[in-house]
Amino acid sequence: MLEIIGKVDKVIGPVVHAREIDKAKMLDLVEVGDQHLVGEIVKLNDDRAVMQVYEDTTGLAPGTNIYSAGVPLSVDLGPGLLGTIYDGIQRPLEVIRDSSDQYIQKGIHVSALDRERKWNFKPLLEVGREVEGGETAGTVQETELIEHRVLVPPGMAGKVSWVAPPGEYTVEGVVARIEDQAGLQREVRLYQRWPVRRGRPIKGRQPLSIPLITGQRVIDFLFPVAKGGTVVVPGGFGTGKTMIQHALSKWSDADIIVYIGCGERGNEMTDVLMEFPRLIDPRTNRPIMERTVLIANTSNMPVAAREASIYTGITIAEYYRDQGYHVAIMADSTSRWAEALRELSGRMEEMPADEGYPAYLPTRLAEFYERAGMVETLGEKAGSISIVGSVSPPGGDFSEPVTQHTKRFVRCLWALDRQLANARHYPAISWLDSYSEYVEEISDWWQERSGGEWKEIRREIMDLLQQEGKLQQVVKLVGPDVLPDTQRIVLETCTMFKNAFLQQNSFDKIDMYCIPQKQIKMLQVILDFYKLGLENIKKGANIHQLKKMEVYSDIMRMKFSVSNDEIKKIDEIRDKLSRSMQRITEMFE
Ligand SMILES: Nc1ncnc2c1ncn2[C@@H]1O[C@H](COP(=O)(O)OP(=O)(O)O)[C@@H](O)[C@H]1O
Ligand SMILES: [Mg+2]
Known part of the structure; x- marks a missing residue:
């Protein structure tokens, strides 16, 4: 029941100060002024309150009434969420757009779920x-x-x-x-309602052990994330943050995707709104919107709604987790969210900490990422929430506060590298600066699916990359020609690994998504190239003979030429490699 709880005192952008406050609580939802602008109480002191308002406050006059029903900002949870595009406080964009001339009409009250649909x-x-x-x-x-x-x-x-x-x-x-x-x-x-700033209860947390398969080789193989895990993707402008999150929305094996977009560029959210409804899920051939909820913050929406959007998103995710689903959240970019926090804090004249962000930035980040996890639900089902949050550090400088604080609360980092992006090596995930703390936890899963070879394959590749790192130092000084071929084959194999395996084209029909079995087979061929090649070199062959083999280009092209449903063809390439290597061996016996 809506009651008058006070009056508008002063208006500072999205922040409204109130006086004569009676019967209000922290975080109560309010409706401000004659237009009933939606807001939330964020500070309360005797009969004075500060509210952040989710709508344009232009024209809001001091002295007008503030109303509240005494409930916190909550979301509707029920059928009809999937396929819908919401703003930061769960108003369906379609409905808002249809019911007003402007993009978003002020104070519009629409229900999040269709009340008529059966x-x-x-x-x-x-x-x-x-x-x-x-x-x-x-x-x-x-x-x-x-x-x-x-x-x-x-x-x-x-x-x-x-x-x-x-x-x-x-x-x-x-x-x-x-x-x-x-x-x-x-x-x-x-349907039921739930306050967005409070995590939904669970029976208990479970250990993480299953990877979130993304079909992106550099992720699945080098820097995997577990279902229930957390990832930060820092990267400068144009290094591929959005592309990675789109790829995961399309291809990752989560049951449900919640995509929270805070557009970096003016038209970026529009692209998402246009593109997602057309995308088809490759495993089911159904539109991906059938398992997706989109939360869109466009630049013309007030900052407070952007601040709220990640809580709206994670609460919806928790609701599907509670049904026993594996949910993945994409938040792109959390820097835009942190900037909203900074702007609101500034308007409230709070004491700023690092680079103007409020001192509670780390707490807020922690509260968000802590809501990820693999759980036993109240209904004794297994469900999970994985969170992938991108960060866009100004100037690509990873030492800024949002990147630094986020790193403390996540266990996996995909560092996007400007040089790789410039060289059009995509995904531009640096194999030197990235890490995943989930490798141990998920290795049994991969062992079972690789005939017990995964750990050994990873160890061998990591070993080669390390050797390469050292050799590159020498190459920088004196060039590659002085290295003996027993060392040059290390460089060649690493180049092959980077170009034929790590690099992956999101626009290529075959390459855009790579199943785990194909990944393993590709790696086996690459390691065979190294091992058989090294033996041959020890017998007297040289690196050029190895690179001239016809099968060399088959290997370099296998990511494009072999589709996921005909991976036996990689076995043929592997056999061909072994025969070609054998012929070289024979030349030296
Ligand atoms: N995996 C990929 N495959 C092909 N092109 C890519 C890939 N990742 C990024 N790109 C290219 O880089 C551009 C910028 O990527 P984007 O994700 O929009 O960057 P950011 O979100 O970091 O600003 C894309 O428009 C695309 O041309
Ligand atoms: Mg982007």
Whole structure:
């Protein structure tokens, strides 16, 4: 119930000071002025309050009323989230656009979920059963790809007293009643609400052990992320942050994607809004929007909405995790989010810390990344949230606060390298500056799928890269020609590894996505080239003979020429390599 809780005192951009405040709490949602602009109480002191407002405050006059229902900023969670594009406080962009001339009309109140649309509900509870929050009350086929599990809201518990028959219900439809300990009848609906700044409860955290397969070789092989893990992708302008997050949205094996876009360039979000609805999921041949929720912050939206957007996004992610899904969040770019935080903090005249960011920047970052993880849900399902956040350090300088603080809270870093990007080596993930702390945790998964070879393959490749690093020092001083061929083959193999394996073209139909089995086979060929080549060199062959083999170009091209469903062809290349090497051996026997 909306009540008047105070009056506008002064307006500083998105920050509104209030007086004569009565009955308000921290983080209560407010509606400000005659236009009912949506905002949130962020400071409270006696009868004075400071609010951040999610809409343009132009024209807002001191003395006008502030209203509140005494509830925190919350989101609607239920069927219909998938495929929808929202702003930072979960207003569907389509609806806002249709209902106003301007891009976003002020104070518009639209529901996040379509209140009229009907869903075919199948109950799973029986009358008389004891249930707790988090259990599945029934299901709805939300999209072709995703079965929506209608959950008993967290905190509700008791005996089922009534179950709705199977049939068509709107999101507000009551599908079960539960009698709680006090004898009250509590209603389970197709949707529930949850405050965005509070993590949804879980039964417990689980160890991470399964990789999030991305189909991007440099990631899956060198710097893997586990399902439930966290990654930061720092990179200067144009080094490929957005491309990587798009690739993961399209190809990673998460069940659900939540994409939070804070556009860097004016038209970047528009590209996402145009492109995503057309993309087809390669594994299911269905539109990827059927498993995606998009949260878009365009540059004409107020900063407070951008600040809220990552909480809106992660709360939606938690809701699907609680249904037993593996969710991946892409936040691009978190620098834009941190700048929103900085701007709001500045308007509130808070004491600035590093580079003008508020002193609580690290706390906020930690709170966000801590909501990732592999969990046992309240309903005893396994679910996970992985977070990939990009950072765009001004001037590409990774020592700035957002990059530095984020690094403390994540366990994997894909450092984008300007020189690689300039050389059009994409993804421009530096193999020297990047790291993943998930390698041990996920290595059993890869061992099982590589006939027990993965660890050894990785060790051998890492060893070669290390040797190469040292040899490059020599090459810098005196050039490659002085190196003996036993060392030049190390350089050649590393070049092959970088060009034929690490480099991957997101625009090539075959190369854009590489399944794990193809990755392993490619690596085996590259290592064979090294081992057989080295033996031959020791027998008297030279590096040029190895590079002149016809199969050499087959290897360099295999990422483009062999598609994921015909990877046996790589075995043929491997056999051909072995025969060619054998012929060279014979020349020296
Ligand atoms: N994997 C890739 N394959 C091919 N081209 C790429 C790849 N990654 C980046 N690029 C090129 O780099 C450009 C800039 O990438 P983008 O992701 O927009 O950079 P950022 O978000 O870091 O500013 C892209 O438009 C594209 O031409
Ligand atoms: Mg970008």
